[in-house]
Amino acid sequence: MDGIFGVGPLELGMIGIVALLVFGPKRLPELGRTVGQITRKVRNASRQFQDEFQRELDAVDLKEDPKD
Template sequence: MNFLGVGLPEMLVIFAVALLVFGPRKLPEIGRTLAKTLRSLQDASKEFEAQLIKEAHELEKASR
């Protein structure tokens, strides 16, 4: 398992440090916020990619 160049052992260390820093009560809230942020970044990325593809098709049609 490799996510953004971070393997499972590194993820466990990051989780343990976060647990020590934020405590068990804040961790689920932080996880939800992080998940929402990642989801919105994914949506923005897909929208940007779709716009680029649309523009490329329009340029291709115009050059014919």
């Protein structure tokens, strides 16, 4: 069974070890927070875009004549 984005637990562990070696134990929590904040912002922007798109579709549906 695949985990997050098709990456299994073994691959996630290897990524974690490499990140620990590259960034060190002091910077790793800071990096995690930054990635979390970016992910949250992208998710919020995506949700806002979807909501706006749906509102526009609904507005267009209301303006169309039901002459079908």
